[in-house]
């Protein structure tokens with residue numbers, strides 16, 4: 001098969017053999033078959049928005065000037081047998097994919113997850129958004145599927161790894177829309193993702209793995225800096241599990257577990273990250289700006305913006321959710337945290353994204369490896385107070401924040417509701433100043449971005465982990481032998497795709513070690 005890219009197709013048509021034949025410059029009858037490798041929207045010229053396809057095509061005659069296409073199928077490596085069952089802590093994308101590949105390879109992993117299964121979790125999260133009563137065990141950060149389950153399920157990522165295609169194929173195999181395997185910006189949508197996670201869980205169990213929900217890792221037992229077992233706690237009891245292979249895929253919100261890992265002497269270091277707000281606009285304004293008159297053919301548009309300032313500060317938009325909502329993402333009492341999500345149809349009235357400012361380890365104010373976590377916590381607690389000691393969120397229109405005129409008023413989507421106030425009160429001044437500058441800067445790229453009717457909801461503090469649990473580059477083990485820090489919480493991933501890939505990588509070395 002030959003790889004042919006940049007095949008232009010207008011927005012109101014489907015890709016056909018004729019398009020491919022025209023691109024190659026041969027007769028349509030020489031095209032035997034083709035598979036789509038990539039489908040992207042080319043909106044660089046607003047007067048000429050169209051689809052751009054990459055395909056692998058089988059022709060009945062030799063053609064020149066095109067690379068031969070070979071799809072490299074991902075295969076989990078054959079490893080040695082293990083003395084005891086590997087244990088995985090956390091069932092986010094990292095733990096889930098580590099568990100799936102280990103189970104399919106016959107290692108019968110045990111996965112422990114402090115939160116509940118997905119169905120129970122959905123009820124608890126819905127109830128929190130309705131009533132404002134938080135369950136610190138099962139919420140948007142904790143539970144089956146991890147942080148990414150109540151999300152837009154965007155799968156695009158900056159990493160280029162051969163395992164990425166395997167992750168996409170696996171999500172499609174377990175129920176995601178097939179298009180994700182070739183769409184330039186694949187997304188699953190929270191409504192579909194929940195089912196996909198459940199199907200993957202059942203596949204792990206069918207292949208001899210085991211999943212223990214509402215079971216929290218409370219202690220790692222070591223002898224001579226080597227893992228020999230763990231203590232876990234569920235609703236009824238605390239007990240030990242013997243193991244010398246422990247994958248720690250805990251995410252960035254398990255602050256109690258971070259402290260425990262620090263106290264057993266695992267090497268950790270501070271890590272730069274970002275904080276800010278969620279900004280909401282009318283989705284139609286974004287569609288108009290990104291697609292112009294072509295918007296009628298296309299779904300909700302997205303955007304990605306960044307700005308760097310002379311004082312070394314920068315701001316950027318992150319985790320943009322087209323046609324989505326801002327969600328209450330607290331996992332700890334007395335803290336307010338925002339994030340965003342979309343349903344698979346992305347048909348909500350508003351567009352939202354995180355608007356973040358870079359925070360460096362110099363801003364943490366102490367050498368403690370967990371100082372960044374305390375920096376986050378301080379902002380989240382201030383927000384809880386400012387919102388009236390509730391899980392409502394502080395919010396402010398741009399007209400009040402930067403004094404711009406409002407052409408239309410955006411209705412905030414955050415549930416259980418917002419408290420209008422001066423949001424700068426939750427942030428250090430450098431964050432507020434940079435946010436104000438960035439909105440005006442972004443208005444130059446998307447007209448209307450700084451409209452006074454746009455709304456800010458605060459605070460977005462869990463953009464990534466402010467700490468890294470150190471590991472050896474080859475063995476991926478920490479200074480505690482048998483402990484494998486992995487995923488976003490350990491500081492080796494940012495997003496669903498890179499977390500899943502890191503889980504697979506750690507599972508590979510674990511069986512090869």
Ligand SMILES: Cc1cc2nc3c(=O)[nH]c(=O)nc-3n(C[C@H](O)[C@H](O)[C@H](O)COP(=O)(O)OP(=O)(O)OC[C@H]3O[C@@H](n4cnc5c(N)ncnc54)[C@H](O)[C@@H]3O)c2cc1C
Nearest residue numbers: 090092094114146147148151153154217251487488495496
């Ligand atoms: C609302 C929201 C929307 C998002 N949207 C997107 C998106 O569209 N696209 C994207 O790429 N990324 C998105 N993200 C980020 C993405 O979810 C994370 O990067 C990803 O989930 C990290 O995966 P992980 O497996 O490393 O950790 P997590 O997904 O955080 O999973 C960690 C798991 O470990 C469990 N755990 C923690 N401590 C313990 C313990 N002591 N014992 C047992 N279990 C424990 C937790 O309960 C949790 O389930 C979003 C995040 C949120 C919160």
